[in-house]
Amino acid sequence: MIAFLLKRTANAVFVMLAVALLAFVIFRFFGDPVEMMVNEQATLQDRIELRERLGLNDGFVTQYTRFVTNAVQGDFGISYRNQQDVMVLIKERFPATFELVLVATVISLVVGIPAGVITAVYRDSRLANILQLGSIVGVSLPSFVVGILLILAFSVSLGWLPAFGRGETVDIGWWSTGLLTPSGRAALILPAISLSTFQVTLVMRLVRAEMLETLRADYIKFARARGVPARRVQWRHALRNCLMPVITLTGMQIGNLIAFALVTETVFQWPGMGMLFIQAVTFVDLPVMAAYLLIVSFIFVALNTLVDITYAWVDPRLRDDTARGDG
Amino acid sequence: MEKTASMPTDTTLPPPRPSRLSRLRESDLWYSFRAHPSAIFAVALLALVAVTAFLAPLIAPQNPYDLAALVLWNSEIPPIWDAAGQWPFVLGTDTQGRDVLSAVLYGSRISLIIGFSSVMLALVVGLTLGLIAGYFGGWIDNVIMRIGDVLLSMPFILIAILITAIASASLPTGLKDVLAAPILIFAIAVPSWVQYARTVRASAMVEAKKEYVQAARLIRVKSWRIMLHHILPNCLTPIMVAATLNFGLAILSEATLSFLGVGMPPDQPSLGTLIRIGNQYLFSGLWWIVVFPSVQLCLIVLSVNMIGDWLRDALNPKLR
Numbered sequence: 001m002i003a004f005l006l007k008r009t010a011n012a013v014f015v016m017l018a019v020a021l022l023a024f025v026i027f028r029f030f031g032d033p034v035e036m037m038v039n040e041q042a043t044l045q046d047r048i049e050l051r052e053r054l055g056l057n058d059g060f061v062t063q064y065t066r067f068v069t070n071a072v073q074g075d076f077g078i079s080y081r082n083q084q085d086v087m088v089l090i091k092e093r094f095p096a097t098f099e100l101v102l103v104a105t106v107i108s109l110v111v112g113i114p115a116g117v118i119t120a121v122y123r124d125s126r127l128a129n130i131l132q133l134g135s136i137v138g139v140s141l142p143s144f145v146v147g148i149l150l151i152l153a154f155s156v157s158l159g160w161l162p163a164f165g166r167g168e169t170v171d172i173g174w175w176s177t178g179l180l181t182p183s184g185r186a187a188l189i190l191p192a193i194s195l196s197t198f199q200v201t202l203v204m205r206l207v208r209a210e211m212l213e214t215l216r217a218d219y220i221k222f223a224r225a226r227g228v229p230a231r232r233v234q235w236r237h238a239l240r241n242c243l244m245p246v247i248t249l250t251g252m253q254i255g256n257l258i259a260f261a262l263v264t265e266t267v268f269q270w271p272g273m274g275m276l277f278i279q280a281v282t283f284v285d286l287p288v289m290a291a292y293l294l295i296v297s298f299i300f301v302a303l304n305t306l307v308d309i310t311y312a313w314v315d316p317r318l319r320d321d322t323a324r325g326d327g
Numbered sequence: 328m329e330k331t332a333s334m335p336t337d338t339t340l341p342p343p344r345p346s347r348l349s350r351l352r353e354s355d356l357w358y359s360f361r362a363h364p365s366a367i368f369a370v371a372l373l374a375l376v377a378v379t380a381f382l383a384p385l386i387a388p389q390n391p392y393d394l395a396a397l398v399l400w401n402s403e404i405p406p407i408w409d410a411a412g413q414w415p416f417v418l419g420t421d422t423q424g425r426d427v428l429s430a431v432l433y434g435s436r437i438s439l440i441i442g443f444s445s446v447m448l449a450l451v452v453g454l455t456l457g458l459i460a461g462y463f464g465g466w467i468d469n470v471i472m473r474i475g476d477v478l479l480s481m482p483f484i485l486i487a488i489l490i491t492a493i494a495s496a497s498l499p500t501g502l503k504d505v506l507a508a509p510i511l512i513f514a515i516a517v518p519s520w521v522q523y524a525r526t527v528r529a530s531a532m533v534e535a536k537k538e539y540v541q542a543a544r545l546i547r548v549k550s551w552r553i554m555l556h557h558i559l560p561n562c563l564t565p566i567m568v569a570a571t572l573n574f575g576l577a578i579l580s581e582a583t584l585s586f587l588g589v590g591m592p593p594d595q596p597s598l599g600t601l602i603r604i605g606n607q608y609l610f611s612g613l614w615w616i617v618v619f620p621s622v623q624l625c626l627i628v629l630s631v632n633m634i635g636d637w638l639r640d641a642l643n644p645k646l647r
Contacts, residue, residue, distance in 0.1 A: 011476075018477040030493050136636065140629035142579050144586050145621045148606060152614060163610075259482030263583055267606075278587060281492040293489065297481045304480070 004312050012305040017068070019297045023290040024067045027077075028056075030286065076291035081283045086291045090273060095175045096166055097272035100264065101257045103192040105250060108199035113239070113246065115200070116207025120215065121234050131204070138201035143260060147194035147267035154190060162187045164269035191268040195261060199253060206249055210242035217241075244314075251307050255300030359641040366641075369633035376627055380435035389426040391433050392595065406615050421604070421616045430601055431623050437597040438627065441508055442578035445515035446570055452516065453523025454566070458554045460524065461531025472528070475521040483518045487580055490514035491589040504592045511590055515580045519573055523566060530562035568639045575631035582624050598624045 034051050042050075051057060055066060070076070076086035115135075119128040155163035167183030169176040178184025214220065215238055223233045262274025269275070273292060280288035360366050379386065406427075420426055460468040478486065494510045495503050534540055535558070543553050584590035585599025586606075593600055598620045605617025 014473075015477055015480045018473075019481060022477075026489065026493060030497055136632055137625075137629060140575065140632045141625055142582055142586075142628070144583060145602065145625060148602065148609065148617055148621060151609060152618070156610060156612075156614075256482050259485045262488075263484070263587065266587055281488060281587075281589060284492075284496045289489070289492070293481070293485065296485060300482060301480045 001312070005309060008305055008308055008312075012301050015301055016298060019301075020068050020071060020294060021064065023071075023293045024064050026293075027067070027286045027290040028063065030284075071291075071294055076294075077287040079280075079285055079288050081280070081285045081288075086287050089276060089288065090291060090295065091174060092176075093271060093273045093276045095177060096270060097258060097261050097265070097274060099178060099188065100191055100195060100261055100270060100272060101254060103188055104196035104199060104257060104261075105254065107192055107196040108203050109246070109250065111196075112200045112203025113207050116204040116242075117211055117234065117239060119204065120208045120211035123212075135201040135204050138197050141197060143194055143198060144263050144267050146197050147191070147264055150190045150194055151267070161190050163190070166271055191264050191270050194267065195257065195264045198260075199257065202249065202253065203246060206245060207239075207242055210245055211238060214238045214241050248307050248311070251303050255296065255303055258299060259296055356641055360637075363637055363641075365633055366637040369630040369637070372626060373630040373634065376435060376623070376630070377439060380432055380439055383429070383432035383436055386432070389429040391425050391430045421608075421613070427615060427619050430596065431598070431620050434596050434598040434601050434620060435623055435627065437508070437591060437595065438578050438581055438599070438624070441511050441515075441581045441591075441597065442574055445512040445519070445577045445581075446574045448512060448516040449520040449573070450523055450566070450570055453520035454527055454559065456520065457524035457527030458531050458558060461528035462535050462550065462554050462558065464532070464535075468528070471524065475524055478518055478521050481518075484580065484583060486518040487514040487584055488587065488589055490517060491584055495589065504594070507591050507595070511581055511584060514584070515577050519577070522569055522573070526565050526569065527559070527562050531558050534558045534561055564642050568635060568642060571631065571638055572635035575628045575635060578624070578631070579628055598627075 034047050034054070034056065055063060058066075074087050076090075078084065079086050079089060082089075115131050119131050119135075122128050151163045154161045162183070165187055166178045167185070167187035168181040169178045169184055170180045171177075178188055211234075215234070220233060220238055223237050224230070228237070258273075261270075261272060262277055264270065265272045265274035266278055273295075276288060277292040279285070280292070360370075384390070421430070456471050460471040491510055491514045494506075494514070498506065531554070540553055540557060543557060581590060581597060582599030582602070585597050586603045588603060591597040591600045593604060596604065601620035602617055602624070605613075605620060608616050
């Protein structure tokens with residue numbers, strides 16, 4: 001187990017170093033940092049001094065090592081666009097994205113799990129067919145189209161819900177939350193639904209597949225033979241055994257949701273990390289782009305590694321590397 | 328796949344080889360296709376979209392790229408069923424007098440071409456690298472698969488955005504618009520080849536150890552020939568399903584990138600660009616500018632996904 005733990009962690013560290021290398025190359029070689037930072041009137045002397053001060057004359061490896069060391073300590077440099085510390089900018093925006101992703105995840109579980117059970121248990125009923133059709137439509141609808149259609153229906157036509165922004169927020173320490181005010185909660189509804197559409201169908205399909213398999217198991221037949229009510233067997237005995245893969249999927253998808261939140265944030269003008277990133281892309285604000293890439297990939301890799309390790313802990317067969325199909 | 332042809336009674340004559348068409352009509356796949364109305368519907372829908380998209384220059388009422396054809400007093404006309412609607416603008420016009428139907432047809436063409444080309448590029452790269460990795464193994468396998476690991480450790484959409492962003496930042500303005508489509512194709516293909524490579528590598532590793540491959544090696548068949556003619560055909564089924572589903576994903580990704588403003592420029596709009604433009608008029612009551620491109624995009628992706636789902640079930644030997 002310890003060997004597996006070490007191996008898996010070393011693998012994650014290697015992947016992160018490679019992502020950091022990519023971020024570093026983007027940051028360092030697409031656009032000259034000095035030209036981005038000085039103003040028009042700066043003399044050649046100023047530029048040479050700044051270049052020396054930033055350490056841009058050092059060797060590649062030295063610069064890369066410095067980049068990684070700084071990144072580990074949360075120092076991603078200064079944004080070219082508004083001359084602020086990148087980490088401060090991201091810290092300011094992180095709560096908005098996190099709350100959006102959290103609520104979208106909750107929606108996906110609350111809607112996806114029952115829908116999956118229903119489609120599995122009442123396989124050929126009309127409701128199950130409608131839900132199945134809904135799931136394939138859900139996978140095919142781009143999240144920004146869902147967002148636009150929701151705005152068109154609930155904001156423009158009906159005027160029920162706000163179409164952009166985060167509403168009022170309350171600060172708890174450095175964390176600003178929109179969950180505690182009525183306008184904050186109202187503003188969260190449409191973006192969260194639009195972000196969760198894809199996820200709902202994913203959870204639903206997984207639960208359905210797992211349930212179909214579990215319902216054939218012997219212990220389910222025994223429970224039925226013993227006279228346990230069908231509903232209790234389905235929703236308690238069977239469903240419980242389907243939840244582990246759902247938890248895994250949810251964990252692994254959080255990284256994807258954070259990345260996909262940037263689309264939703266653009267549609268709803270949601271002041272999160274994704275909007276920050278898209279603005280950085282438009283202005284070629286390389287330090288912000290590099291920092292976002294590193295942070296999102298880190299969350300992604302960390303969650304995947306955690307899931308793998310948990311699995312190996314629960315199921316010893318997976319510790320043997322040869323048993324894993326994907327190598 | 329195909330049912331064996333019935334043995335002829337007269338053994339002196341070799342049975343005529345059935346034509347391709349009749350072999351297709353005898354196949355299980357064709358049978359399954361006819362038994363699934365949703366598959367027929369999806370193929371018909373996709374065919375309709377593709378034909379109208381590629382015939383756009385012939386059937387569209389207007390050339391949306393020709394600025395001279397746009398007449399400003401024809402702007403903001405609602406769809407034809409509205410009281411203020413005007414012929415020939417069936418789906419209305421945008422704020423510059425551009426016919427929405429024509430824009431949707433031309434936009435679909437761009438979206439379909441980019442989606443298809445990126446899947447093809449990813450397929451060629453993925454199959455080649457996967458075969459090499461699985462057949463030869465060793466350090467080259469390690470290098471290829473590690474690169475794949477790194478790509479898979481970043482969210483798909485993020486890689487695509489970074490590539491388009493960096494490309495457009497480092498290219499001069501004139502070249503940027505000309506190369507927009509190739510850049511998008513490349514940006515979508517980069518994160519998607521890994522899946523094909525992994526699938527092919529897994530079966531190539533298994534096949535490479537089998538006796539027929541050893542025998543082929545003994546009679547000095549060239550490595551590339553063994554890979555292409557003996558190993559590749561054995562793993563085409565899962566690849567075909569993955570490629571179909573990825574075609575939908577590629578169209579979706581292209582639309583997302585264009586919507587975010589890092590894709591096709593407004594003077595050669597794809598469906599995503601049209602939705603991005605229409606999104607600006609969401610609050611001014613001009614709903615048709617954004618709704619029709621959105622509907623078309625959803626129809627394309629929906630039909631591709633339905634075909635992919637059906638193929639996955641039809642080609643799965645466990646479900647037969």
